[in-house]
Amino acid sequence: MDNINLIDTFSEFKELKNIDRATMTSVLEDAFRSALRKLFDTDENFDIIINPDKGDFEIWRNREVVEDGKVENPNLQISLSDAKKIDEDYEVGEEATDEVKLIDFGRRAILNLRQSLASLILELEKDNLYGKYKERVGDIVTAEVYQVWKKEILLLDDEGNELILPKSEQIPSDYFRKGDAVRAVVAKVEMRNNTPIIILSRTSPVFLERLFELEVPEIFDGLITIKKIVRIPGERAKVAVESYDERIDPVGACVGMKGARIHGIVRELRNENIDVINFTNNTSLFISRALSPAKISSIKFDDETMRAEVYLRPDEVSLAIGKGGLNIKLASQLTGYDIDVYREVDSVDEEDVTLDEFSDEIEEWVIDELKAIGCDTAKNVLELSFEELVKRTDLEEETIADVLKILKSEFE
Template identity: 70%
Template sequence: MSNINLIDSFQEFKDFKNIDRPTVISVLEEVFRSMLRKRYGTDENCDVIVNPDNGDLEIWRTRTVMEDGFSEDDDLEIELAEVKKIDPELEVGDDFIEQITLESFGRRAILAARQTLVSKVLELEKDEIYKKYKDRVGEIVTGEVYQVWKKETLVLDDEGNELLLPKTEQIPADYFKKGDSVRAIIEKVEMVNNNPKIIISRTAPEFLQRLFEMEVPEIFDGLITIKKIVREPGERAKVAVESYDDRIDPVGACVGMKGSRIHGIVRELKNENIDVINYTNNISLYIQRALSPAKITTIKLDDEEKRAAVYLKPDQVSLAIGRGGHNIKLAGKLTGYEIDVYREAQEDDEDVDIEEFSDEIESWVIDEFKKIGLDTAKSILELSTDELVKRTDLEENTVKDVLDILRSEFE
């Protein structure tokens, strides 16, 4: 039987990477049954047999033998006189079974069926990819860069499925070229115009969590729990950890001997600074740990407003705020408190509060300095012009004018 026109590429159907063999067989069978219904009005009296190994097809049609002139439905019944020409031994009431060949459907029907078959299998494959990745959201996936565009990068997984890594989900220092290996987390999966769209991310906190699970066996085994992660991708991250076993130091376990465990994570994240902090329910102590490496002198908490006033020695203020304000911002996100940093006054310090210069310096300029913890004249004078421009949103000329005003006070 020449069924080769319809399923000559059965091999490509049965080897579809995301569809199992029984599913493909059921699709094939449904396509053939659709052809039978179009031609005979029904497929109830037909058997469709598809060989799962090579795609060979057999279609058998059964009709009841009726007395001449008593056949009411040619699709289900056949008259005795017609049957006798084919099989003289059959009698009224017997089943007449005949094999239907594909050629009998005609070339046009065969081509239409093949087109339907291809589209159904492709649709099935898309559904399977969607379901597979929908269940894997939050997992790490490794792929190879296939194409780099301005706003996103196309990555192929081991099975050739397309994954999208948008620029917004890349670490600022990431630079990819075709053929590079990429690790990321599956961020979300959605159907767009009937096509699965798989978004992966390297900036999500969950990506850092999965990396810790891979590098630290105690986290994977559940002996250490990651309570919270906050990140400024490529700059700094803070990870709060807690141990369920008093014999295990959670921070030491995460960092490893001489930083052996955390070094791999830092490299993967393009030298992102990672602070591992021992979690505690004591908010005051938690904030102190979160602001590490700065050493805090005093903390005043306002639990209703969720604010913390932190007082530090002058040389600790810049450490608490951190480069670009990342340290204090992440500490606030980690603890859930708005943190205000204040420079602790020294007894022998003849310093002057910045507010006392409000008649010479505009209030919005004073606010810019206070935002980064510089609330006295000497705390501002201790920093260079370049450092002040970098930390605030002020122009260089404005900073120089302020410095001149403050210096004249002490001169």
């Protein structure tokens, strides 16, 4: 194995692993000096010249010239007659310099050197990869699907580095095949068994925030700020935005002309419904906006308990709650208040009866479940079909049937 062969090995590492020249040179020199210390007990009298561009290196040894027969340490001293073979002008007491060929190391030493270098560069590459992606946490990356497993997907970036997209970080309706290009945000980077693991996410609110930055120049430029994002991946999201320029409508800028800007984000998120809301420090107004598209009649809130009672017309209650309760759930997360929805008292039929009056016949937890979907009176419940009650509550069919029977008997 000669110099060129050895350097070629590490030229491949440099090309594939993108290690910079200065670092490569430092690693090579450290490895050579380690080998020299094992062979000669010291590396202090050696000069190592490495040229990664040409793919070669030189090792020069400096020894004191002594009279013939007076050599005590052949690594540090050289006889006058041997010195003159290098250069006729050498005299006793001078320092003679000669080149040490790699082949002089011996086959075993060369093999160890190569293994040592490979190990050093591999460790360096792991550190570089870890550092590179650690700095990119929160950034969007695009990678190609390499392998799809049950619990996660293995992706490769442009440099062939492995990235992981766990099932838990995928939008429920995501479906990827080998070769697909996937956009996701770098969620976290960690070391496992001395190997960097890069975890991606498509469900993180940060992913949605970065998509807005890509699609809305005003956000990227800092003219519009995203105050908070809450989302149920693949279903619905609410984004509170604020503008520092009175001339800019933050909601309009984010949605774009005819929804042009937000449509791209919606498609990327598998048709996730996105509500963009104008942020305000007025708590009452903010809660009202967060419950959009429902129109609020009045709000009572308590800052100490962080609870809000919202009153609406009967036909607005279902809009405030939303399909599967998503709207009110996200509004609560966005505002930080536990929101309870009530029908306006004025709109209650005089002949109607509140559910609390049936507490001796209907268990309290069942009444609470019905109130959670905006039904706080008997007629509110009876206005809904059996199928709709089954769909919107967590109650069993038998329980719902019993409740309907009790409530109907009240008006017979």
